[in-house]
Structures are given as C-alpha cells and as structure tokens.
Amino acid sequence: MNARYSYLSHLQCSLCQHPYNADQLESKARLLVKDEGQNPTGSFKARGMATAVSRALELGARGVVTPTAGNAGAALAAYAARARLPAYVVVPQDAPDTCIQQARLYGAEVELIPGLISDAGQVSAEVSRQRGWFNISTLREPYRVEGKKTMGLELAEQLGWRLPDAIIYPIGGGTGIVGMWKAFAELHQLGWLTSNRLPKMIIVQAEGCAPLVRAFHEGLEEAEPWPAQKAHTKAAGLLLKIHFLEPGDETVLFFTSSGLTDLGNYSQ
Ligand SMILES: Cc1ncc(COP(=O)(O)O)c(C=O)c1O
DSSP: OOOOOOOOOOOOOOOOOOOOGGGSTOOOOOOEEEEESSSSSTHHHHHHHHHHHHHHHHOOSSEEEEESSHHHHHHHHHHHHHHHEEEEEEEESSSSHHHHHHHHHHOOEEEEESSHHHHHHHHHHHHHHHTOEOOOOOTTHHHHHHHHHHHHHHHHHHHTTOOOEEEEEOOOOOOOHHHHHHHHHHHHHHHHHHHHSOOOOEEEEOOTSSSSHHHTTTTOOSSOOOOSSSOOOHHHHHTTTTTTTTTEEEEEEEEEBBBOOGGGGGGG
C-alpha cells in the first residue's frame, strides 16, 4: 500500500503479566494480558479501520459507511476524518453513548436505529447504495482483516517469535480472530516462528448473545442467528473452568477496548 494513503497507524499495545495468574486459575496457567484499549481510538477496531480507510481512499472512495455496535463507528469516524473522507455510521440506539459521541466528535454523521447490529447493517447497505459510498461492514472487504492481523504479528514479536499455548479473545463479527489466525498462518509459512505449534484459540461471547459458543457446544458446523436480546460482556472467567486450558499453558487474554478496566470482574 502506498505510504501516502496510510493516514493513521495504530500503536503497539502492551502485553503484561497478569497479577491474577496462577492461584485464581484452577489450571495454573500463566496469564498475560494484551491491552488493546491503548489504540488511538480506545479499542482494537482502530487496527482494522486504519488499513480499510487507507485502502478505500487509495481506490477512490468518496465516502465510507459502517454499521457498528459502537467502537468500529468511532474508529471509522477518526480515520475517515484524518483521510478527509465523509463518514456515515449506523448504530443501534442502545449502543454505548461514549462511542456515539466519539464518532460525532470526529465529524461522522451518526444515525441511531431501533434494533440490532444486523438491522444497522441493512441501513448501511442502503445508505451506501444511495450515496455511492463504500460500505466497510465487517468481513465485506478484505482490509479490516489485514489491519486486525497486526494483533497477531505484534503478539508474535512481543513473545520473541513464538506463540502462546492459548489465546482468549472476545468475538463478535469475527474480523479480529480471523485476522490473527491469518497472521499466524502467514508467519508459519514464512518460517518466522520458532515452533510449528499454533495456539488454541478460545473465543468468548456475551451470555446474552453467544451464537458461536452455542454452535460449538451443539457440535454444529454453522451458527444460527441469535434471537434479539440484550447482550452483556462478563463472560471470560467461564472458559477457564471447563478445561480448555492445560496446566502450565501460557495464555494471552485480549482486552479489546479501553472500557474494561476492572480486571476483578474477569477473575470470577
Ligand atoms: C470491544 C470489542 N471487542 C470485541 C469485538 C468483536 O469484534 P470482532 O469479532 O468483529 O473482531 C467488538 C466489536 O464490536 C468490540 O467492540
């Protein structure tokens, strides 16, 4: 990608030894935390939007649209503002107010809608058609995944080009986990990794909206859409109790946004 179009980058986010390791995990895993809240817009969404907006601009987009649960809209608004592209963000009305205000502060048009992110997706597609603006919805263009890949590259670099035994990661639309896995596969292919073993990828979803977790437990190949319910996000602790981890596993827990500051919630 031409450097001229790379308007904002993300920062390297710290990886630190977690004080709650050992005793509070029954399997005595060594727990590291990667704090993605240090990204310029406060969440890991900055990584995907940095590349997606840069590439959209390079390809001549006149404006950009996205549906969002909050953080992606704020990130798109920031990177679009930096690239001097107009942005339109469609967000369910019960999304966090901080994200809505953040997107507005960066100058995006923000439309609040009743319903879920899937409803916001339909509105975004319509706005994109009407205005001829580029639709940056999750997994509809390849560059958000390329941006999220940097989480995997950065992790490998921070650990001296070896990967941990397991990664615990909150998943919604899936760009983060798809991007990280792509990074590991590519590093492996390039021969940059010190071992051939790839990490166990453990996903976390909110209890109120967990289509992939449900599909996994039911042994299904494809997940069914979840019925409209309010979601909440305190789910990480559960996974450690059902033996996905082995004793001594080095595990990296991803905090994908700056909203999650009370680590105490995650030791329960
Ligand atoms: C803080 C945070 N974590 C995780 C996710 C899931 O993102 P994805 O699965 O699309 O990578 C989101 C998506 O909105 C988010 O805002």
